[in-house]
Amino acid sequence: MRIERLWIPEKPSVGKDIVQALIRTKRAKVLNAKSAATDGYFSLDTGDVVCPLFGHMLTMLPPAAYLTKEQNAGNYFEFLPLIPQPFKFEPKPDVDAKGKAHPPKRFNLIGELSKRAGQIVNACDIDREGQLIFDEMFLYWGLDPAGNRFLRAKITSKAETDLDRSVTALEKNGAEHWVRQRMAANARQVMDWLLGMNGSMAYQQLTGIKTMSVGRVQSPVLAMVVLRDLAIQTFKPQTYFVPVVTLADGTALRWEKRKDAAGTAGFDAAGRLIDKSLASGMVGAIKAGARGTVAVASTKVERESPPLPFSMGRLQATASKQHGLSVEQVTKAAQNLYEKHKAITYVGTDCEYLPSAMHADAGAVVAQLASVFPGKCAKADPGRKSRAFNDEKVDEHFAIIPTGLVPALSDAEYAERAVYETVVVRYLAQFYPAYEYEKTSLVVMYGPDEFRASARRDLVLGWRELEKPESTETEEAPANGPSRPLPKLEVGQQLAATGVSLETGQTKPPSRYDEASLMEDMISAYKFAKTERDRELLQETQGIGTSRTRGPILQNLLKRGFLLSTKKGKRHEITSTPFGKETIGRLPPWLTDVATTAKWELMLSAIALGEAEMQSVIESQIQYVKTVIERARMQVSPRQSAANEKGAGAAKKAA
Structure with a gap:
């Protein structure tokens, strides 16, 4: 059988969609409709064959593949760091219900079909991992996936018109952009192996704990939870005082605050007033007639643009928080909405912006959504163009939005209905006006002490009619409430108080992580930067992990007993287990630093953008791994070293 064009999607569900798109665009007919499931592929009368994968078909071999039996049973420090040249791969075997491994039928099938194909189309997911899943197979077979035979389908939506466009507008799989995507994914793969395998073996040897595990992203995420739990455990409440002045x-x-008082006598590190006698002295002085001077008296109109559409990470965090779903439930619901219902665009994205050209489709999409969300769509103006439509912020990915194909969801599919509405509302917000409000600020100085009041009056609700903003620590809450206007005063004006009181408060421990807030902190890694320069640098990143990996990393930590998730109301509260605490307690802080991992993600993005060389990035990781091993080796005590040598000798003798 001669194959004109072999299509290789990443999942069977995508394969079926491609077949339907080829039937529509080429008027093709399926020749093996009855036997396709058994054959493992669809054969069309146009010479097209569609044969899907099941994700990664190759696996990187573990350290044992590079070590002798004696090395594997002895002292790891005798050969670490292990830097394979080259790395070894093998096809993942098929595993039956009884756990027995068999030769990889699908992998071998694709290899045979490829030999007979004139052209081969990469129809895997369009993120860097999807590119690697396809390319690595052909590299394993000694073929160049950037060669002329290889094409690339860019599938971003399962809606029929979008899918039809994707299967007709093919690109070269060897285009520089796609090659860089593969290189970035390959670098990620190698970096994870180098640190994960070497770090784990080093600390297994050092601690004697054979389940000790180190991971480039896993370890910092675990450390985030452990450190939060320890902060709560060791927290000691501090009483503070707030003088309150009342005007006529x-x-x-x-x-x-008192300027530059933080950490000085009577004030804590955050600048709170913790000395009652000092606070009472302030109150007494004001009662005795001390007058205040108006330093700020301003009223201005502020505007808040609609929040950007969702990346997968932001959707996981927001939908989890709004609907009480676990991150795993949100992820599965989003995948079903994309693959099964074709109701939203590609979910494997870390981008929160949209191509400008997609604005032309807004009217049709909003019109379709109006059949289910008439009230929310009524005030949406498709002619309005929000900041989300920005070509400079988009590459092969764009934000998750509704396709306009409204799914018929049953009550049993609560998670899908909830996630779908969250995506729709955020999309519709792009066509609502900005939220506008009048903000009045009043600052009065009593000597060196600043007293403040503020008020807010809504002018245009805009997008806030659709969704309430998520509360943040930085959002100012007016002391007098939004309904009480502040007096009109002039800067420099002297004020006498008609009353003064002293309120008492108590500091609270940080809240425990839940799945939503942990996901948010994984994305907002810049918050963990130790210098302002690093903070500014990391604000340009999407944090640690990717849209494809953050959920699985969390699930892996839960399944392996490092973390525990407990449902409390709408929250899925995350805590570290004793094993998780012990693991982080044994690892040095520099190996669990969130900011360091975020910088690595920045380097991977630089490879994908053509701003860094893959080999240079991998070499920097090799040097880092060597440092990890040396520091671990330095922690070995003489007693441990002797025990290790004895164990190694016994292993060699037994062998």
Whole structure:
């Protein structure tokens, strides 16, 4: 059988969609409709064959593949670091219900079909991992996936019109962009192996704990939870005091700060007033007639643009928080909405922006959504163009939005209905006006102490009619509430208080992580930077992990007993187990640093953008791994070293 064009999607569900698209665009007929499941592929009368994969078909071999039996049973420090040249791969075997391994039927089938194909189309997911899944097979077979035979389908939506466009507008799989994607994924693969395998073996040898595990992303994520739990465990509440001045019209001015007082006598590190006698002295002085001076008296109109559409990470965090779903439930629901219902665009994205050209489709999409969300769509103006439509922020990925194909979801599919509405509402927000409000600020100085009041008055609700903003620590809450106006005062004006009181508060421990907030912190890795320079640098990244890996990393930590997830109300609270705490306690802080891992993600992105060489990035990781091993080796005590030598000798003798 001569094959004109072999299509290789990443999943069977995508394969079926491609077959339907070829039937529509080429008026093709399936020749083996009855036997396709048994054959493992669809054969069409146009010479097209569609044969899907099951994700990665190759696996990197473990350290045992490079070690002698004696090395594997002895002292790891005798040969670490292990830097394979080259790395070894093998096809993943098929495993039956009884756990017995068999030769990889699908992998071998694709190899045979490829020999007979004139052209081969990479129809895997369009992220860097999808590119690697396809390319690595042909590299394993000694073929160049960037050669002229190889094409690339860019599937971003399962809606029929979008899918039809994807199967007709093919690109070269060897285009520079796709080659760089593969290189970035390959670098990620190698970096994970180098640190994960070497670090784990080193600390297994050092601690004697054979389940000790180190991971480039796994370890920092675990450390985030452990450190949060320890902060809660060791937290000691601190009483603080807040003098409150009342003006003649009833305005309450709350003590805010004393400039440069943080950490000095009477103030804690955050600048809170913790000395009651000092606070009482302030109150007494004001009662005795001390007058305040107006330092700020301003009223201005502020505008808040709609929040950007969702990347997968933001969707996981937001939908989990809004609907009480686990990250795993959100992920599965989103995948079903994309693959099964074709109701939303590609979910494996870390981008929150949209191509400008997609704005032309807004009217049709909103019109379709109006059949299910008439109230929300009524005020949406498809002619409005939000900041989300920005070609400079988009490469092969764009944000998750509805396709306009409205799914018929049953009550049993609660997670899918909830996630779908979350995506729709955020998309519709792009066609609502900005939220506008009038903000009045009043700052009055009583000597060196700043007292403050603020008020907010809504002018245009805009997108806030659709969704309430997520509360943040930085969002200012008006002390007098939004309904009480502040008096009109002039800067420099002297004020006398009509009353003054002293309020008492108590510091609270940080809240425990839940799945939503942990996902948010994985994305917002810049918050963990130790310098302002690093903070600015990391704000340009999507944090640690990717849209494809963050959920599985969390699930892996849960399944392996490092973390525990407990449902409390709508929250899926995350805590570290004793094993998780012990693991992080044994690892040095520099090996679990979130900011360091985020910098590595930045380097991987640089490879994909053509701004860094793959081999240079891998070489930097090799040097880092060597440092990891040397530092671990330095921690070995003489007693441990002797025990290791004895164990190694016994292993060699037994062998």
